[in-house]
Amino acid sequence: PPAARVNPSKPFKPDYNAVREAIADILDKEGYDDGSTGPILVRLAWHSSGTYDKESGTGGSNGATMRFGPEAGHGANAGLEVARDLLEPIKKQFPWISYSDLWTLAGAVAVEEMGGPKILWRPGRSDKAGDACPPDGRLPDASQGAQHIRNIFYRMGFNDQEIVALSGAHALGRCHTDRSGYVNPWTYSPTTFSNLYFTELTDTKWKKKKWDGPEQYENPAGDLMMLPTDMVLVWDKKFKKHVQEYAKDQDKFFADFAAAFSKLLELGVPFDSTTPKEVAASALERRA
Numbered sequence: 001p002p003a004a005r006v007n008p009s010k011p012f013k014p015d016y017n018a019v020r021e022a023i024a025d026i027l028d029k030e031g032y033d034d035g036s037t038g039p040i041l042v043r044l045a046w047h048s049s050g051t052y053d054k055e056s057g058t059g060g061s062n063g064a065t066m067r068f069g070p071e072a073g074h075g076a077n078a079g080l081e082v083a084r085d086l087l088e089p090i091k092k093q094f095p096w097i098s099y100s101d102l103w104t105l106a107g108a109v110a111v112e113e114m115g116g117p118k119i120l121w122r123p124g125r126s127d128k129a130g131d132a133c134p135p136d137g138r139l140p141d142a143s144q145g146a147q148h149i150r151n152i153f154y155r156m157g158f159n160d161q162e163i164v165a166l167s168g169a170h171a172l173g174r175c176h177t178d179r180s181g182y183v184n185p186w187t188y189s190p191t192t193f194s195n196l197y198f199t200e201l202t203d204t205k206w207k208k209k210k211w212d213g214p215e216q217y218e219n220p221a222g223d224l225m226m227l228p229t230d231m232v233l234v235w236d237k238k239f240k241k242h243v244q245e246y247a248k249d250q251d252k253f254f255a256d257f258a259a260a261f262s263k264l265l266e267l268g269v270p271f272d273s274t275t276p277k278e279v280a281a282s283a284l285e286r287r288a
């Protein structure tokens with residue numbers, strides 16, 4: 001609740017739809033990457049949540065500790081200052097929302113506005129101090145294999161099917177040599193949420209890229225990419241089964257992604273029983 005209430009006779013009611021609208025308004029940005037800030041906002045929501053460790057209950061979106069030096073400086077988070085800076089004016093406009101609610105809501109709104117499924121989102125996160133930063137190494141390392149991916153995502157509480165569904169977010173956005181060292185997008189529609197990541201994985205002939213950069217895979221035209229951890233999803237039989245299913249059935253992918261992404265954003269968040277399951281209509285519905 002806000003510290004200062006201007007008019008105590010009029011109870012404060014946070015307007016999450018107004019925040020959704022403000023987020024939707026910063027997505028289109030000519031000249032930035034492929035014309036949308038949506039993908040990097042999804043990555044911010046994911047990296048702020050994906051530090052969760054179910055054994056110790058540490059990490060996760062609650063706290064927004066990536067505001068502080070240790071976590072902001074973790075290699076995996078390179079470039080995410082762009083996303084945090086984009087949201088700063090919205091935080092100023094709605095000072096009552098926590099950074100942790102704002103960053104996760106931005107990821108949900110971005111998915112919806114780019115044509116993806118509705119993501120159930122509810123408020124209740126509070127910001128923590130810098131000493132709550134999780135240790136480095138909790139996010140996946142793109143150069144590694146199946147065992148590593150399983151270790152990382154099982155630690156958060158996900159299973160193989162959820163790992164594959166979540167990875168479908170790589171339909172969006174691109175790699176930047178000055179952030180991760182990798183280059184290019186995964187699909188030809190990097191600002192539209194779709195199952196194209198899975199159809200590219202199953203239908204394209206991927207070859208190791210010959211260059212001085214880190215090991216990555218490219219299509220015959222050389223303008224699309226896969227990380228080693230992306231290729232693992234078709235090299236590992238158990239993962240591949242789900243890749244094939246999502247390549248064939250976009251509705252199934254949308255439903256499974258929505259469930260897994262909502263779960264990701266809520267890992268470690270101590271909601272109280274009065275928190276509604278959903279507080280606002282999606283921006284898409286509002287505009288329809």
Ligand code: CCH
Nearest residue numbers: 039040042043046140142166169173174175176179180229
């Ligand atoms: Fe990812 N991701 N990701 N990713 N990611 C990168 C970019 C995006 C891994 C590595 C990378 C998820 C899982 C994984 C997005 C969403 C998700 C980049 C390039 C690397 C490297 C960063 C750069 O150079 O800018 C690895 C490894 C894994 C798992 O093993 C999951 C899960 C999600 C969300 C649910 C999005 C979106 C991007 C694009 C960002 C942009 O700026 O365009």
